[in-house]
Amino acid sequence: MKYIVIIALAALTISSCSLLQSPIKDKRNNNAVQVEIKDDNKTKAKFDLPAAPAVPGNRPSQSELCGAQWLVAAVGSTKIELEEDVPYICFEMPSSRFYANDGCNYFNGNFVLKSDGNITLSSVLSTLKYCPDKEYSALIGNCFKDGSTYSVDYKKIGQDSYLYLRDSNNHVVMTLRRHNMEFLNGNWQVTSIDDSEINDEEANIFIDIPELKIHGNTGCNYFNGTIYIDPSRSNAIDFSEMAVTKMACPKTKQETAMLVALERTSSAIAGKNDKTVLLLDNKGKVTMTLKRIAPQND
Numbered sequence: 001m002k003y004i005v006i007i008a009l010a011a012l013t014i015s016s017c018s019l020l021q022s023p024i025k026d027k028r029n030n031n032a033v034q035v036e037i038k039d040d041n042k043t044k045a046k047f048d049l050p051a052a053p054a055v056p057g058n059r060p061s062q063s064e065l066c067g068a069q070w071l072v073a074a075v076g077s078t079k080i081e082l083e084e085d086v087p088y089i090c091f092e093m094p095s096s097r098f099y100a101n102d103g104c105n106y107f108n109g110n111f112v113l114k115s116d117g118n119i120t121l122s123s124v125l126s127t128l129k130y131c132p133d134k135e136y137s138a139l140i141g142n143c144f145k146d147g148s149t150y151s152v153d154y155k156k157i158g159q160d161s162y163l164y165l166r167d168s169n170n171h172v173v174m175t176l177r178r179h180n181m182e183f184l185n186g187n188w189q190v191t192s193i194d195d196s197e198i199n200d201e202e203a204n205i206f207i208d209i210p211e212l213k214i215h216g217n218t219g220c221n222y223f224n225g226t227i228y229i230d231p232s233r234s235n236a237i238d239f240s241e242m243a244v245t246k247m248a249c250p251k252t253k254q255e256t257a258m259l260v261a262l263e264r265t266s267s268a269i270a271g272k273n274d275k276t277v278l279l280l281d282n283k284g285k286v287t288m289t290l291k292r293i294a295p296q297n298d
Contacts, residue, residue: 104131
């Protein structure tokens, strides 16, 4: 379907918020979620949406507001339960620019977050694609109109953050959600697989959330793979597309257990002081425990 792309959008490239494609869709198109474990929770984008704060006014800090994408979890009382083409908005600093998608069209413009907790959108441009099959798009697109002003409430629950945009009548017009899985970033020592303790310094994992990549050593071979974070599940993390070198060694059993445990992993939770991590399967059973490897001083 042909549509007009505003020149200002076509010329724009933002690493964390691409305007010309849906990053959620792209990550699934490259088979990042092809895993052997079948789980109904991974094929249905359904989640409990927490209520907005009863008393508004919890203004987010700049770091809490900006950076990673906010996925649209609900517009008004309509929940957006999707795995692909998820509408989103992203706020960037220091440019004070926002970039958004309503499931059909792309938007960009300026924003100002004031000290009173109000946020105002201005100089908004958008593409003009017609998508009659996207019933929610018009509702979301209306929230991105030039001159729109909302009061903003921030709420963190576990590894998820929520942003509530309220109109002048204190009605929540949009609920935004994003994961906070950055605690997984870094180098980790494998300390157990399922219920078996692992005492092997060579068994380690490096997790790169911004790049959605994983690599490491099974104690026998090197491996690398892809990470997918399901927007519909809290604490979600899936490892797939695992490629492994083929060097023979006496730790084959450990290697097999480690790779299977990674493929079974469905979520992750942080331990105390972000120094440990538990990887869990779709039933909440621990598949692997990790201990952070302290960076070496030069």
